[in-house]
Amino acid sequence: MTMDLAPEYDEEARLSAQAVLAQQVRELMDAVVLTDVSEDEMTAVTAELVALTERLKAARRDRPPVPELTRNGFRHLGNAVTGACNPHALPLVIERDADGSRADLEFRPTHEGPPDSVHGGVSAMILDHLLGDAVAAAGRAGMTGTLTIRYRRRVPYGEPVVGRAAATRAEGRKTWVDGTISLPDGTVLVEATGLFITPTPWVNAIPE
């Protein structure tokens, strides 16, 4: 007679809990940059955070959740841009359609660069990833070789903007991609163009 052993833990449930934790940390980050409480209160909160940090460090992985191919596609929960389990990530939620890759997004106060505007490096990071996703959407995969950004207008936070990207040309291991961050009315705020290169080891390992 065979018997199924109960797993020691449900990894999916743990990852869901980690995503909820990461979202709470994002709210914490916004609360930190906007807080106007007293110095004593900040010091008290910091002491509590030290204790919470130690609790999380009690059991550590040696790296964030690894990327994986699932039935629903490529999932990278630890990614700095898209990872639900990474508080650094917006997280960016990308949809693919006939025009390439698209994401509705809203930057937060933690992304401030110039006063009341999103940091140019943050916009570039989002576009880097979106362009990379458009490469994958075109049935290829690559690392960013070059990324050129033209900042046309300030990017606001706290209101919806739209990211878009599409591959324009491919040759051997190279794929060229264009993308934008725009206001919902179509006003272009940032333009990007990039060259992505498929590393030789990936050539035969590109997911659908």
Ligand SMILES: CCCCCCCC/C=C\CCCCCCCC(=O)SCCNC(=O)CCNC(=O)[C@H](O)C(C)(C)COP(=O)(O)OP(=O)(O)OC[C@H]1O[C@@H](n2cnc3c(N)ncnc32)[C@H](O)[C@@H]1OP(=O)(O)O
């Ligand atoms: C197991 C597979 C799993 C795949 C999963 C994919 C799923 C996708 C799903 C979801 C989308 C995710 C989206 C993510 C997006 C994020 C993107 C990033 O932020 S990537 C991090 C930043 N970029 C780097 O760190 C690159 C570091 N650089 C390198 O690793 C190498 O330099 C690399 C791969 C870019 C090129 O290395 P070489 O050894 O393959 O290249 P050589 O053979 O020297 O050159 C090939 C050709 O490319 C040109 N080239 C090489 N590097 C170039 C560059 N930087 N700029 C322009 N041209 C370059 C060369 O001149 C050459 O051209 P000629 O054939 O002679 O015409």
